[in-house]
Amino acid sequence: MDAEAAKRPVTDQEIYEKIWDAIAERQIGPGTRLKEEQLSDIFSVSRARVRQVLQNLARDGLITLVPNRGAFVAKPSIEEARDVFFARRTIEERLVERLCSTIGAEGIERLRSHVDDERRAHSGGEVATAIRLSGAFHLLIAELAQSQILAGLLRDLISRTSLIMAMYQQKEVLSCGPDEHAAIVDSITARDAKKALAVMHHHLAHIENQLDLESERVVARDLEDILGL
Amino acid sequence: MDAEAAKRPVTDQEIYEKIWDAIAERQIGPGTRLKEEQLSDIFSVSRARVRQVLQNLARDGLITLVPNRGAFVAKPSIEEARDVFFARRTIEERLVERLCSTIGAEGIERLRSHVDDERRAHSGGEVATAIRLSGAFHLLIAELAQSQILAGLLRDLISRTSLIMAMYQQKEVLSCGPDEHAAIVDSITARDAKKALAVMHHHLAHIENQLDLESERVVARDLEDILGL
């Protein structure tokens, strides 16, 4: 055991991300109950702070808060999953459209280098970082499109998407390869708004169509092993 | 004083709405500080619950939470205001587009009767309810479009819009009259997606263009008078 662990106080953000990671990486299965005391023991913080983090997770749709019952990892239905993708298409198509007319040279450079990073992680077999970078690509687009609000909304939707993929994505299919992202960047670079919109639409539809409606794997493991510091 | 007041416990939702109303109706000016203890006294609840409500208000962009400083009624800049309208156009144009192909007879009926209500409130001079109904119209569209997620996102944006209007709307100009709403309903009834989208775009742009960039009225009154039960 590490004696240092108790010294540096853990921030709420860190707790949030730790749980987020565990859910997105399929370590905690959908439907799993998250007891407040259990979490407060694991992270060595008071229940009050755990409670606050749980509220934030609930707001972002990763867990469900049932009054007097507690917190459960969300179990998005296939309808909710499709709704998430509908919302994402709505927002992201508009964002790339706008980007085509507003993006500058350094913006294009950031997109390109990001796709490069994705390529590296993908070919290196680092699944976890590949998934994370894939989400970050979409967030980068929102950031560059200079809409703080849509960027914030999209952040939530991407979190939800991670959970959905954890639930419904077929095992063998990895996250969207970086090629489609590259195609999006190309369209933006060419300032072809119509094409960029179409490519983004196709990209999101592609991911949605990979969903497997049958599977319902529930991996229930010991929380302490997964989240332990 | 009413002895009943202390009996029925007040729900968080009620506290939220009370503050929301006060902000949207311009009773609490932007920038006003909201002290936790002050609010907990007013509503006769513990600070912990006030704190939770404040978190929710901050999530919806109505107040700003500064660490170790407290909560202030948000002061959206004109850029943020434009961003809100950009986000609303993005979402609502898509929603009416979808409605044109999915709405049923009873949905159209609900829209029509809602516009009737608006007309009544508008000609009756009930400004507060007119504003509320105007927002509710947009929410109704989201609800009918059967996208839980976009409806939820739009709910937040409408809250923000109320605050923006409270800050920047010119005094004389009332909220958007019901006529434009009626035109939207007509387009949807005709199932003319292209026109519905255009009318919605025009409608939101119209509201945005009514903003007055100069004004910065700060109405600071005693909170207890405004929120008192």
Next chain:
DNA sequence: TCATTTCAGATTGTCAACAATCTTTGTCGA
């Protein structure tokens, strides 16, 4: 007179104990 420091007051952040609620288990009777 002005800038800096110090200190008091006020306000938010955190916590641990208590109350309310729900779930489970065990018991009783038909």
Next chain:
DNA sequence: TCGACAAAGATTGTTGACAATCTGAAATGA
């Protein structure tokens, strides 16, 4: 044996008190 009821245990919801932090004013010295 099965269902209903009751008590016990576990878990969440709420509260008040304490600690950490910030603001503003008074005091000090150049």
